Amino acid sequence: xxxxxxxxxxxxxxxxxxxxxxxxxxxxxxxxxxxxxxxxxxxxxxxxxxxxxxxxxxxxxxxxxxxxxxxxxxxxxxxxxxxxxxxxxxxxxxxxxxxxxxxxxxxxxxxxxxxxxxxxxxxxxxxxxxxxxxxxxxxxxxxxxxxxxxxxxxxxxxxxxxxxxxxxxxxxxxxxxxxxxxxxxxxxxxxxxxxxxxxxxxxxxxxxxxxxxxxxxxxxxxxxxxxxxxxxxxxxxxxxxxxxxxxxxxxxxxxxxxxxxxxxxxxxxxxxxxxxxxxxxxxxxxxxxxxxxxxxxxxxxxxxxxxxxxxxxxxxxxxxxxxxxxxxxxxxxxxxxxxxxxxxxxxxxxxxxxxxxxxxxxxxxxxxxxxxxxxxxxxxxxxxxxxxxxxxxxxxxxxxxxxxxxxxxxxxxx
Amino acid sequence: xxxxxxxxxxxxxxxxxxxxxxxxxxxxxxxxxxxxxxxxxxxxxxxxxxxxxxxxxxxxxxxxxxxxxxxxxxxxxxxxxxxxxxxxxxxxxxxxxxxxxxxxxxxxxxxxxxxxxxxxxxxxxxxxxxxxxxxxxxxxxxxxxxxxxxxxxxxxxxxxxxxxxxxxxxxxxxxxxxxxxxxxxxxxxxxxxxxxxxxxxxxxxxxxxxxxxxxxxxxxxxxxxxxxxxxxxxxxxxxxxxxxxxxxxxxxxxxxxxxxxxxxxxxxxxxxxxxxxxxxxxxxxxxxxxxxxxxxxxxxxxxxxxxxxxxxxxxxxxxxxxxxxxxxxxxxxxxxxxxxxxxxxxxxxxxxxxxxxxxxxxxxxxxxxxxxxxxxxxxxxxxxxxxxxxxxxxxxxxxxxxxxxxxxxxxxxx
Numbered sequence: 001x002x003x004x005x006x007x008x009x010x011x012x013x014x015x016x017x018x019x020x021x022x023x024x025x026x027x028x029x030x031x032x033x034x035x036x037x038x039x040x041x042x043x044x045x046x047x048x049x050x051x052x053x054x055x056x057x058x059x060x061x062x063x064x065x066x067x068x069x070x071x072x073x074x075x076x077x078x079x080x081x082x083x084x085x086x087x088x089x090x091x092x093x094x095x096x097x098x099x100x101x102x103x104x105x106x107x108x109x110x111x112x113x114x115x116x117x118x119x120x121x122x123x124x125x126x127x128x129x130x131x132x133x134x135x136x137x138x139x140x141x142x143x144x145x146x147x148x149x150x151x152x153x154x155x156x157x158x159x160x161x162x163x164x165x166x167x168x169x170x171x172x173x174x175x176x177x178x179x180x181x182x183x184x185x186x187x188x189x190x191x192x193x194x195x196x197x198x199x200x201x202x203x204x205x206x207x208x209x210x211x212x213x214x215x216x217x218x219x220x221x222x223x224x225x226x227x228x229x230x231x232x233x234x235x236x237x238x239x240x241x242x243x244x245x246x247x248x249x250x251x252x253x254x255x256x257x258x259x260x261x262x263x264x265x266x267x268x269x270x271x272x273x274x275x276x277x278x279x280x281x282x283x284x285x286x287x288x289x290x291x292x293x294x295x296x297x298x299x300x301x302x303x304x305x306x307x308x309x310x311x312x313x314x315x316x317x318x319x320x321x322x323x324x325x326x327x328x329x330x331x332x333x334x335x336x337x338x339x340x341x342x343x344x345x346x347x348x349x350x351x352x353x354x355x356x357x358x359x360x361x362x363x364x365x366x367x368x369x370x371x372x373x374x375x376x377x378x379x380x381x382x383x384x385x386x387x388x389x390x391x392x393x394x395x396x397x398x399x400x401x402x403x404x405x406x407x408x409x410x411x412x413x414x
Numbered sequence: 415x416x417x418x419x420x421x422x423x424x425x426x427x428x429x430x431x432x433x434x435x436x437x438x439x440x441x442x443x444x445x446x447x448x449x450x451x452x453x454x455x456x457x458x459x460x461x462x463x464x465x466x467x468x469x470x471x472x473x474x475x476x477x478x479x480x481x482x483x484x485x486x487x488x489x490x491x492x493x494x495x496x497x498x499x500x501x502x503x504x505x506x507x508x509x510x511x512x513x514x515x516x517x518x519x520x521x522x523x524x525x526x527x528x529x530x531x532x533x534x535x536x537x538x539x540x541x542x543x544x545x546x547x548x549x550x551x552x553x554x555x556x557x558x559x560x561x562x563x564x565x566x567x568x569x570x571x572x573x574x575x576x577x578x579x580x581x582x583x584x585x586x587x588x589x590x591x592x593x594x595x596x597x598x599x600x601x602x603x604x605x606x607x608x609x610x611x612x613x614x615x616x617x618x619x620x621x622x623x624x625x626x627x628x629x630x631x632x633x634x635x636x637x638x639x640x641x642x643x644x645x646x647x648x649x650x651x652x653x654x655x656x657x658x659x660x661x662x663x664x665x666x667x668x669x670x671x672x673x674x675x676x677x678x679x680x681x682x683x684x685x686x687x688x689x690x691x692x693x694x695x696x697x698x699x700x701x702x703x704x705x706x707x708x709x710x711x712x713x714x715x716x717x718x719x720x721x722x723x724x725x726x727x728x729x730x731x732x733x734x735x736x737x738x739x740x741x742x743x744x745x746x747x748x749x750x751x752x753x754x755x756x757x758x759x760x761x762x763x764x765x766x767x768x769x770x771x772x773x774x775x776x777x778x779x780x781x782x783x784x785x786x787x788x789x790x791x792x793x794x795x796x797x798x799x800x801x802x803x804x805x806x807x808x809x810x811x812x813x814x815x816x817x818x819x820x821x822x823x824x825x826x827x828x
Contacts, residue, residue, distance in 0.1 A: 016470035050496070056430035057503045067503045074514055075499035078492035082464070085489035089471045089481045100488055104518075105563050149519050 002173035003131075004029050007039040007141065007163035011180050012237040013083050014044035016090075022237055023090040025178065026136050030096065035131040037166060039141045040087055041159040042079025050075050069114035070150055073143075077102070077151045080140035080159075087138045097135040101126070103143035103151070108162070110144035110152045117144055117152035119161065122169045139166060157218030164221045168228035175230050178237035179216055183244030184209070186409035187261045191397050194410030198260060199242070202249035205259045206232075208352040208386045213264035222246065249354055257362055258353035258407040263400040265393060267346040268320050269298075269379070270327060271312035274337040277303055281334075282311060288326050294319045298348070298381045298390060308337070312379070314390060317344060346378070347396040350388040351403055363387050369406035375399045416587035417545075418443050421453040421555065421577035425594050426651040427497050428458035430504075436651055437504040439592065440550050444510065448587075449545040451580060453555045454501055455573040456493025464489050483528035484564055487557075491516070491565045494554035494573075501552045511549040515540070517557035517565070522576070524558035524566045531558055531566035533575065536583045553580060571632030578635050582642035589644050592651035593630055597658030598623070600823035601675045605811050608824030612673060613656070616663035619673045620646075622766040622800045626676035636660065663768055671776055672767035672821040677814040679807060681760040682734050683712075683793070684741060685726035688751040691717055695748075696725060702740050708733045712762065712795045712804060722751070726793070728804060731758060760792065761810035764802040765817055777801050783820035789813045 006029065008022045022038075030036045054075055058067045084100035091098035107123030130137050141159025144152045154161045160177065167175035182197050184206070189195040201209075203226035210219045216234055225232050225246065235243030253259075275281055282301060289296055299313040315323055320342065327340045349370075356362050363380075366387055370377060375398060379390035391399050404410060420443065422436045436452075444450045468489055472481045481489075498514035505512035521537030544551050555573025558566045568575045574591065581589035596611050598620070603609040615623075617640035624633045630648055639646050639660065649657025667673075689695055696715060703710055713727040729737055734756065741754045763784075770776050777794075780801055784791055789812060793804035805813050818824060 016467070019471060020474075053430070053496075053500060054503060057433060057500045058507050060434075060507045065507050068506055071499045071502045071506070071514055074502075074516075075496060078495045081492045081495075082467075082489060085485045086467060086471045088485045088488075089468060092482055092485070093472050093474045093479050100485055102488075 001033045003035045003037070003170055004174055004176060005037045005039065005163060005167040005170065005172045006176045006178060007159060008041065008178045008237060009159065009180075010041040010044055010046070012178055013040055013087065016086075019083075019086055019090045020094070022178065023087060023094060025237065027091060027094055027096050030136055037127060037131070037137045037139060037170065037172070038087065039139050039159060039163045039166060040080060040083040041141050043083050046079040046082070047076060050079060073114045073151050073153045076153050077140070077143040080142055084138045084140045091136055091138075097133075098138055099130050099135050100138040100140075102140045103162070104145035104149070106139060108144040108165075109147060110154070112146045112148075112150070112152070114150075114152055116155035117146075119144060119154065119165045122165060124169045127166075127170060157221055160218055160221035161224060164224040164228070164230055164232070167230040168224065172230060175225065175232050177217065177232060177234045179234060180237065181216065182236045182239075182241055183234050184216060184246070184260070186259070187400055187404045188263060191263065192261075192401050192404045192410075195404065196410055196412065198244045200245045200247060200253075201259055202253055202354055203246060204249060204385060205352050205354055206246045208350075208383065209260050209262050212262035212348070212350045212352070212386070212388070217246070254355045254358050256353060257355035257359045258351045258409065259355075260353075261349065261351050261400055261404045261407070261409060263396050264348040264350075265396055266317040267314045267348055267390070267393075268317050268342055268344040269312055269314050269346055269390065270323065271310060271341040271343070272327065272331065273310050273339045273341060274304070274306075274308040275311055275334055276336070276338075277307050277309045281309070285311060285330055288330060289323060292322055292326055294323055298379055298388065300379060300381070314346065314348070320344070345393040346390055347393045347399075348388050348390050349396065349399040349403060350386055351407060352386045354385050356385050356387075365406055366403055369402045370399055373398050373402035375402065415447045417449045417451070417584055418588055418590060419451045419453065419577060419581040419584065419586045420590045420592060421573060422455065422592045422651060423573065423594075424455040424458055424460070426592055427454055427501065430500075433497075433500055433504045434508070436592065437501060437508060439651065441505060441508055441510050444550055451541060451545070451551045451553060451584065451586070452501065453553045453573060453577045453580060454494060454497040455555050457497050460493040460496070461490060464493060487528045487565050487567045490567050491554070491557040494556055498552045498554045505550055505552075511547075512552055513544050513549050514552040514554075516554045517576070518559035518563070520553060522558040522579075523561060524568070526560045526562075526564070526566070528564075528566055530569035531560075533558060533568065533579045536579060538583045541580075541584060571635055574632055574635035575638060578638040578642070578644055578646070581644040582638065586644060588647050589639065590647045590649060591631065592649060594650065594652065595630065596650045596653070596655055597648050598630060598660075598674070600673070601814055601818045602677060605677065606675075606815050606818050606824075609818065610824055610826065612658045614659045614661060614667075615673055616667055616768055617660060618663060618799060619766050619768055620660045622764075622797070623674050623676055626762070626764045626766070626800075626802070627678035631660070668769045668772050670767060671769040671773045672765045672823065673769075674767075675763065675765045675814055675818050675821070675823060677810050678762040678764075679810055680731040681728045681762055681804070681807075682731050682756055682758040683726055683728050683760055683804065684737065685724055685755040685757070686741065686745065687724050687753045687755060688718070688720075688722040689725055689748055690750070690752075691721050691723045695723070699725060699744055702744060703737060706736055706740055708737050712793055712802065714793055714795070728760065728762070734758070759807040760804055761807045761813075762802050762804050763810065763813040763817060764800055765821060766800045768799050770799050770801075779820055780817055783816045784813055787812050787816035789816065
């Protein structure tokens, strides 16, 4: 007996057959004596199709305008609304009771940042009333409503944000995130053949892995789960296997030096050379980039002999087009011998584990493994529970396999 | 300078090109100095596609359950929501300001009769605020919200109900109903080649014509327009021609004996013979049929010499399957010599005009025309402004042409 919040992503509700399969999961949980809330995404490619429609409408002649963000959200929230209604019907067709709610209908209030709104509150009474009446409650993910009644969307991974927020406000025993994989792996199993499903991992480790390219869970959802201490269970919607539990850190976890390894591909390093070495210069650079909503990582600053500094950082290759004009503008502004260098075809291999805090020699073991695999390290960045190396993109798969083996990640834990 | 409410049906907003064409109509009206509100339907076949999806989900094995009506409405309202967002984007892409509202967002409150809800009130302040800010306001047709926040739909022709309700509450100067025809015709132009577009017609005449098979406007929308005295202008979304004005009756209108003719095809006459002739019997019959939500028409009762009566009425042929078991049950209940006869392959030809109130000889002229065309009349029913004849289905087109010619409907009015 407990309260379970389940979430099914777009591929798990892509057609009537899959919706029924997902509905069965909810019914099973209910029949085991739980109260069940289900959060769903838009079916399959629905969101992309709606975006395409908007693009068509916003193109006049050969000029494409940006659609007004409020109207874009007004459009996109319909995707999840279709799924909740069908999901509730599927449960009823299987002989159980269900009721569906849009974000607005459960008072999921957000701020007014259309397309990337933040959740402020949820009317839990409305959900509890239906749960107590014996119904399975279906909630539209990815969406909310402002206090003025305008619809908003929660940005990338928004349905996971809904999952965790609903779980937190209802004080759920577990949030089950159903996907098309069996859980979180020690490394991407498409690259590392002996990658193993992780049984249990801490919020902090998952946060690092999410940021490093493990795409199952977005950083924001994990942050939220950590903040409200909601256990997350990532599992496969196509089977009944136990997946990966993401939970608060226990002392036990520090016995494991490294929990997982990750590879981020297609990075470009930007180096701004001979920047005047005076206070506020780095802030000036990264403020301009942040204002354009581009994420940078792996920042390194070296001071030279001539009172200038070299500042380098990596960006995803796809952002290069947007970042170049910003950097060129800064170079012009700084004048003198300042110049920018762009080095593409890079990747980043990382290992993550809370055990690093108490174990020594982790970095050494990683560098040694990469050296033996003849992978040249171009940059190193570390955090308390993470070591990352920037390497040539071509070396990515070999490097990932090498560090995975060096920390025996493929071996079952005792 | 005035306030115009426009409505575009599903075919007029079926794709990006048509949405832009419709948006242009709204912008033109705005540029002529008017405040403009636009009501839109779901794009093309969207509603049918959603109903199909629901059917798929509600079929388990070979058993199909009726989807819960609340969830069906939750599903269907998304159709119009997609259109309003795209329509607002199209107006913005053409350089004007627009904002879209769902039924719920303008507080279009209804009762809780899911799938056929009735409008109770609309928050006009919300609309006026945006109009006064210079925006074109786009409203989702066909939908509303209950006081509990559940979404409802308004039934067949619901977008026209929205058009007229919004027009009434805003005290609009005109409600423009854009369709794919040039207006209301003196007869169906697909049958009668010299049918002519009517310039102006009274609410009552339009009500009769709508009930008799002229499908452009549903009876309910016309009733509403009449009640609140909102002028309706039915016109073509593909051109700028004047269409047909539907307005309050003026004395002038009585000069015209007949405004239009209509043909209703595929009728079946049900005759219940030798019914005991005692009070309450007719009520008993029609109560049972009404309870099954079947419309009957052209009711005739003849009392026979033996203290029994023959009661006959027509139903649309498509309803025969549903009505037969009801009638058979009644026949059994009445016992004695009571029996039911079903006569299919019938049609009804009618003429409508407020001028009938003051002109005599209208019925005679109609019967004479049908006789000359060798059309046999099987039943006659009349109202103050209408004469209808039940005829063989095969004679339908000839009969319609004959009465159309008899009243000179094809000739332009002076």
